[in-house]
Structures are given as C-alpha cells and as structure tokens.
Amino acid sequence: MVAPPKLVRLSSDLWLASASMRILDGECSSSALSYQLGWSAPPGGSVIAAQLLELGKNNEIVSDTLLWKELTLAMPRLYSILMGFLGSDEMDIVKAILEGCRWIWVGDGFATSDEVVLNGPLHLAPYIRVIPVDLVVFSDLFLVLGIREYLRHTDYANILHRMATNKGTVPLDTQEFRAVIMIAQHLAGAHFYETQINIYLPDVSGRLYNATELVYNDAPWLLDSEESDSLFGNANISLSAKQAVHKFVHGDISNDVAEKLGVRSFRRILLAESADSMNLSLSGAAEAFGQHESLTTRLRHILEMYADGPGVLFELVQNAEDAGASNVIFLLDKTHYGTSSLLSPEMADWQGPALYCYNDSIFSPQDLYAISRIGQESKLEKPLAIGRFGLGFNCVYHFTDIPTFVSGENIVMFDPHACNLPGISPSHPGLRIKYVGKNVLEQFPDQFSPFLHFGCDLQRPFTGTLFRFALRSASVASRSQIKKEAYAPSDVLSLFSSFSEVVCETLLFLRNVKKISIFVKEGPNSEMQLLHSVRKNCVSEPEADNNPFHHIFSYMYGNQQDKMGKDQFLNKLSKSIDNDVPWRSQKILMSEQNPLAVDHVCG
Known part of the structure; x- marks a missing residue:
C-alpha cells in the first residue's frame, strides 16, 4: 500500500500518529530525506489530538501490562508535543477535537476533563482521578484544555450525586x-x-x-x-x-x-x-413566639432601671391578679434535673435550681401576648387590670436568661439570646408548644420533668399557670449578654425573706388573689416545705350590687370607647372635690402561717 508522504510518519512515531496517518514500512536512514518529506518535524496538533482520541476510546481501563508500559512512555511525548502549540491557533483546534472525550492519561486508563483534577484527594477513583505525578509538568497544557486545578465544593457534591446514581x-x-x-x-x-x-x-x-x-x-x-x-x-x-x-x-x-x-x-x-405537624420554621400550631423587641441590650437596660428585689415577685403576683387568679405559690426547687433528653444540648445549662411561680388562672391569648412584650405597657387597655407595679414580666431576667411557663395547653419558653432553643431567631426569640396529646414528656423527659409540679402532668390541659425561672449559674452568667451576675438558691431565699416582710400589705390591695404561699424543695426526693403563707378573707356583709367597684372603675377609666390615660386620670382627680370621688370600705381578715414563727392574724 502506498500513500503520499504528508500522510505518512516514521515507525518511531507509531504511538504519536497511527490513528490518523500511515506508518512507514521500513526505515529512513537519510536525515535529509526525512527533513524534505516533513518527517523530522513533530506531528501537527490535530494529529496528536486524533491519536489521544483513539487511545482514550479504546483504553478507558488498561489491564494489559505490556500495553500499560507502552502508554506510560508514549503519553509524556504526546503531551510534550501539544505543549509546543500553547498560545497558537492550533491549540483551539486541539481543544475542539478533545472536548468531552477521554484523552487524559490517569495512570491506569483514560478519562475526560470532567473526571480529572490536577490536585486533589487520591482515593476518589473512579469518580474523580488525579493527574499522575510524572505528568504534572504539563499542568499549563491541562489547564488550557479544561482540566480543573482544584475541586470546587460543587464538584464534591456532584461526585456524591454520581455515586448515588451508580449505586442505586x-x-x-x-x-x-x-x-x-x-x-x-x-x-x-x-x-x-x-x-x-x-x-x-x-x-x-x-x-x-x-x-x-x-x-x-x-x-x-x-x-x-x-x-x-x-x-x-x-x-x-x-x-x-x-x-x-x-x-x-x-x-x-x-x-x-x-x-x-x-x-x-x-x-x-x-x-x-408534637405541635400539630408544624414545619421546622416553627410556624402554625407550634410557632416562634416571643418578644419581637427582646434584644439582650434592651433587657439589660430594663434591668439597670429596675433593681432586683421583692418588686420582681410583686410583678408576678400582679400578673396573676390581672389574670383573675385567687392563689399564688412561690417555690424554690433546688433539684438538678437530667440533661440528656433535652430540646437542645444548650438547654443543659438550665436544668439546675429554679424559682417557680404558680397561680390558678389560665392565660388567655391576650395575656400571652402581653407578657411577651418588652418595655410596653398594655394593662391600661384592660380596665380591671390595675397594673400597679408596671415593671413587666421582663424583670424576671434578673435571675434567669430562659423564662418558661405552662398554662392551659401551652408550654412557652423565651430565649432572648436565640442560642438555646431550636428553631428560633432573634426576631422571634421564643417557642410555644401545644403539648396536649403530643407525648412531649415521653419524647423529652429531662426537658419537661421540671414542670411536673402543682398538678401539671403535661398530658391534659393545665388548669393554672406555672412559671419556671431556672437560675443563672456562674458559668452561664459569664456568657450572658443580659446580666453578668449569677443567681444562687441562697439569693432566692433572701428574696423570699424580703418579700415575706411585706406580703400582707401586698395581698391587702388585690381584688382577686386571696392567698400567697412560699415553699422550698431541697432535692428530687424531698417534699415541698412551707416557709410562709398568707390568706385573705373578706368578712364584711355582701352588697346588693353585683359589682360594688363598678362606679370606681367607671370614674378611673371613663368611657370604654374613649379610654382615659394615666395623665388624663390624674388631671381629672386633681379637679374633683372629695364628694365627687367614689369610694367603698371593706373589712378584711388576713391570716398568716409561718412554721418558723407563731401563726397569727396580721390585719
């Protein structure tokens, strides 16, 4: 068989050009003749590209030892010739020929540019191959021809996708x-x-x-x-x-x-x-619930304005009064509860001693909203809510960062830092869970066991309200952005002592609350021990009027369609004469029980 010289190459070029050119049958001993026939110059870029194309098509995996040795020697020669075309128009032709095909030698076969990386992990074959060390000198060529220098994150993700597709x-x-x-x-x-x-x-x-x-x-x-x-x-x-x-x-x-x-x-x-199949953004039946303005800096400023002391307990009593409760109980529980089955690992910091406040009323949706507000007064909208103390629920942050409570069918947990509870955010730093029939106690026993006081079983709706304020430990206080001071059980006992001195006067001016008690619980196997209890009984004759305070409240709050603010009321009071101001007298019996002192009538 004969062919024109331009389509023929010497036998030494067998591995470089045999795919697209004829190989001379014999030797050409004359270098001058070889030069004149164009055999001394390396093959063109398109010839080399065609050779790589054919080698890759037939040798995806090379298992024959002799063939492997030949390819190991030939591939550096092929790539070296292509390096000479860098920067020339010939390289564009080469790139077009090789695109999407197997032409890259990876040590035991050929791969496409999508399957190869210059630098990367060596154990991702066959999904990603790395250029062999002896071919790294041709990195500039490989980069021009579309091989990646490093794997991107999306490349790793695509490897996983390919593996999933292949494995089924x-x-x-x-x-x-x-x-x-x-x-x-x-x-x-x-x-x-x-x-x-x-x-x-x-x-x-x-x-x-x-x-x-x-x-x-x-x-x-x-x-x-x-x-x-x-x-x-x-x-x-x-x-x-x-x-x-x-x-x-x-x-x-x-x-x-x-x-x-x-x-x-x-x-x-x-x-x-457990919250009626809510989505993970906690909307709907269980929702991100909380103080939209509850930035920790705002809370810190509130605490700077209002010092710690009995006033915090006064506020809790007042909230119970506003909700129509008749019985209020404070409890210091020194128990350290389990830390395994929690809503999140971070909640383990809040499983230690806690201050509880129980009352026998259920919070309405309006009450839940009101108690979640920061620095905003809403009690003037409710004529029967006196709002005497006005410190707000937020004063409880003096001794905790995570206030929680159970009322009706809801568990509510506040987290102003937005770093302890799952699924919350700084704009909605709290969680409300409708727990009835949802097995939350079975699923998270350590988290919710601390609420099993005062008849709350977290199975049925709780006919009362139970606050739990886990005390801020020293380790947590160092990280808190609300208050850097720890609150120990001894501090709660001091608070109880101060409150006990004025609890009779507190109870005297409340309409709904008839009893306030203080207890302590030393540990998980201990019973609640009474520290102090005060009860109020009205002993005056009942009046014919079903609402004897009606005239007083009408005077204080005016027309319901045009509610009177505090400044308006004070202005009205200053202009009134004594006979125009409604009044009412009542005889009240106050009984006090104190195990450490003699029980007596205090007023």
Missing part, C-alpha cells in the same frame, strides 16, 4: 464509604450547603440518600440500642407504633456535619410532630 439501592463498599465520609466532612468544614444542589449521604445501612430525606439522631434515648449499635443496621428505625418511621443518617456522620449538610434534626422533628 446497593450499599456502599468500604472504599466508597470512606470516600463519602471524607467528602461530607470536607463540605461541612467549608460550610457548604446550597438548597439548589442535592447532597447525598449514607443512611445506617450504607445506602446513599438525599440529605434532606435523612434524619440525624440527636435523641438517642428514644432508640433501641440494638438498632443503633450495628454498623450497617436497619435503615429505618421505628420508635413506636404511634411514632413515624424516619431514615437515619449513618452514625459515622457526626450530628454537626449532618446538620451543616441539610440533614434534619430528630429532636426538631419530634418537636414539630
């Missing part, structure tokens, strides 16, 4: 599993999470699923130990016949990594399910 429902092998763990840790460390890009992670059986379909186990106390101990155990872990089945992420993916990559928290799912 087949579990990962050991090498693949290690690669996935490495990629997951890398993406989490880079804080990479794009909602538009699917990230695939292994479940407990080693199968890859979209991260959004998985749940990380941050509530281990609810799972069967035999199911959580297996390396590749059952992919679906069922808690009980009443609870939904969830697909858990593999245990080698830490909770921190899982959350950063979009895996859902098991605790938050339980919290959502």
Whole structure:
C-alpha cells in the first residue's frame, strides 16, 4: 500500500500518529530525506489530538501490562508535543477535537476533563482521578484544555450525586464509604450547603440518600440500642407504633456535619410532630413566639432601671391578679434535673435550681401576648387590670436568661439570646408548644420533668399557670449578654425573706388573689416545705350590687370607647372635690402561717 508522504510518519512515531496517518514500512536512514518529506518535524496538533482520541476510546481501563508500559512512555511525548502549540491557533483546534472525550492519561486508563483534577484527594477513583505525578509538568497544557486545578465544593457534591446514581439501592463498599465520609466532612468544614444542589449521604445501612430525606439522631434515648449499635443496621428505625418511621443518617456522620449538610434534626422533628405537624420554621400550631423587641441590650437596660428585689415577685403576683387568679405559690426547687433528653444540648445549662411561680388562672391569648412584650405597657387597655407595679414580666431576667411557663395547653419558653432553643431567631426569640396529646414528656423527659409540679402532668390541659425561672449559674452568667451576675438558691431565699416582710400589705390591695404561699424543695426526693403563707378573707356583709367597684372603675377609666390615660386620670382627680370621688370600705381578715414563727392574724 502506498500513500503520499504528508500522510505518512516514521515507525518511531507509531504511538504519536497511527490513528490518523500511515506508518512507514521500513526505515529512513537519510536525515535529509526525512527533513524534505516533513518527517523530522513533530506531528501537527490535530494529529496528536486524533491519536489521544483513539487511545482514550479504546483504553478507558488498561489491564494489559505490556500495553500499560507502552502508554506510560508514549503519553509524556504526546503531551510534550501539544505543549509546543500553547498560545497558537492550533491549540483551539486541539481543544475542539478533545472536548468531552477521554484523552487524559490517569495512570491506569483514560478519562475526560470532567473526571480529572490536577490536585486533589487520591482515593476518589473512579469518580474523580488525579493527574499522575510524572505528568504534572504539563499542568499549563491541562489547564488550557479544561482540566480543573482544584475541586470546587460543587464538584464534591456532584461526585456524591454520581455515586448515588451508580449505586442505586446497593450499599456502599468500604472504599466508597470512606470516600463519602471524607467528602461530607470536607463540605461541612467549608460550610457548604446550597438548597439548589442535592447532597447525598449514607443512611445506617450504607445506602446513599438525599440529605434532606435523612434524619440525624440527636435523641438517642428514644432508640433501641440494638438498632443503633450495628454498623450497617436497619435503615429505618421505628420508635413506636404511634411514632413515624424516619431514615437515619449513618452514625459515622457526626450530628454537626449532618446538620451543616441539610440533614434534619430528630429532636426538631419530634418537636414539630408534637405541635400539630408544624414545619421546622416553627410556624402554625407550634410557632416562634416571643418578644419581637427582646434584644439582650434592651433587657439589660430594663434591668439597670429596675433593681432586683421583692418588686420582681410583686410583678408576678400582679400578673396573676390581672389574670383573675385567687392563689399564688412561690417555690424554690433546688433539684438538678437530667440533661440528656433535652430540646437542645444548650438547654443543659438550665436544668439546675429554679424559682417557680404558680397561680390558678389560665392565660388567655391576650395575656400571652402581653407578657411577651418588652418595655410596653398594655394593662391600661384592660380596665380591671390595675397594673400597679408596671415593671413587666421582663424583670424576671434578673435571675434567669430562659423564662418558661405552662398554662392551659401551652408550654412557652423565651430565649432572648436565640442560642438555646431550636428553631428560633432573634426576631422571634421564643417557642410555644401545644403539648396536649403530643407525648412531649415521653419524647423529652429531662426537658419537661421540671414542670411536673402543682398538678401539671403535661398530658391534659393545665388548669393554672406555672412559671419556671431556672437560675443563672456562674458559668452561664459569664456568657450572658443580659446580666453578668449569677443567681444562687441562697439569693432566692433572701428574696423570699424580703418579700415575706411585706406580703400582707401586698395581698391587702388585690381584688382577686386571696392567698400567697412560699415553699422550698431541697432535692428530687424531698417534699415541698412551707416557709410562709398568707390568706385573705373578706368578712364584711355582701352588697346588693353585683359589682360594688363598678362606679370606681367607671370614674378611673371613663368611657370604654374613649379610654382615659394615666395623665388624663390624674388631671381629672386633681379637679374633683372629695364628694365627687367614689369610694367603698371593706373589712378584711388576713391570716398568716409561718412554721418558723407563731401563726397569727396580721390585719
């Protein structure tokens, strides 16, 4: 067979041009003749590109030892020739020929530019290959021809996607599993999470699923130990016949990594399910609930204006009075409750001694709203609410950063720092959970056991209101942006002592509250011990008028359609003569019980 010289190359160029040119059958001993026929110059860029194309098409994986040796020697020659075309128009032709094809030698076969990176982990094959060390000298060529210098975060995510597509429902092998763990840790460390890009992670059986379909186990106390101990155990872990089945992420993916990559928290799912299937933004039946203006700096300023002391307890009594309560109880519970089954690990700081305030009224939606406001007075809108103290619920931050309470079917928790409770934000720094029939005590026993006082069982609606103010410990105080001072149980006892000195006078001027008691509980196995109790009884004859205070309140607040403010009332009072001011007298019997002193009538 004969061919024109321009389509022929010497036998020494067999590995460089055989795909598109003829190879001379014999030798050409004359260098002058070789030069004249164009055989001394290297093949053109399009010839080299065609050769790479053919080699890659037939040798994706090279298993033959002799062929591997030949290719190992030939590939540097091919790439070296292409390096000579850098910056020329010929390189554009080469790039067009090679685009999307297998032409890159990776040590044991050929790959496309999408499958190769200049620098990267060596154990991601076959999904990503790294240029062999002996070919790194051609980095400039590879970069021009579209090979990436480093893997981007999206590249790692795409590797996981390709693995998931290739594996289907087949579990990962050991090498693949290690690669996935490495990629997951890398993406989490880079804080990479794009909602538009699917990230695939292994479940407990080693199968890859979209991260959004998985749940990380941050509530281990609810799972069967035999199911959580297996390396590749059952992919679906069922808690009980009443609870939904969830697909858990593999245990080698830490909770921190899982959350950063979009895996859902098991605790938050339980919290959502316990609140009428709310979404994870906590809207609807369980909602972000709280003080929209509750910046910690605003609270700090409020506390600077109003000193700690009996006035804080006065305010709690007044809130109970406004809600129509007849019985108020204060309790210092020195118990340290469990810290495992909590809404979040951060809540462990608030499982120690606490001050409780119970009253026998249920907060209305309006009361819930009012108690959540910062620095805003709303009691003038409610004619029967005296609002005498006016310090507001926020004064309780003198001794806690996390005020909580149960009332009716609601558990309400405030977190002004927005760093302790799940699913909240600085604009809505609190949580309201409708707990009736939702098994919150079963799901989070340590978190909600502290509320099991005064007949509250967290199963049925609570016919009262129970505040819990976990005391700020020294370690928490150092981090608090509200108040840097700790509040110890001894401080609460001092507060009780100061309050006891004036509790009779406090009770005397209240319409609804008839009894105030103070207790202490030394520990989990101790009973509540009475420190002080005061009861009020009206002993005067009942009046015919069903509402004997009607004229007084009408005078104070005026027309309901045109409510009177404080300044207007004071102006009206200054212009009134004594006979025009309504009044009423009443005889009240005050009885006091104090185990440390003799019981007596105090007024």
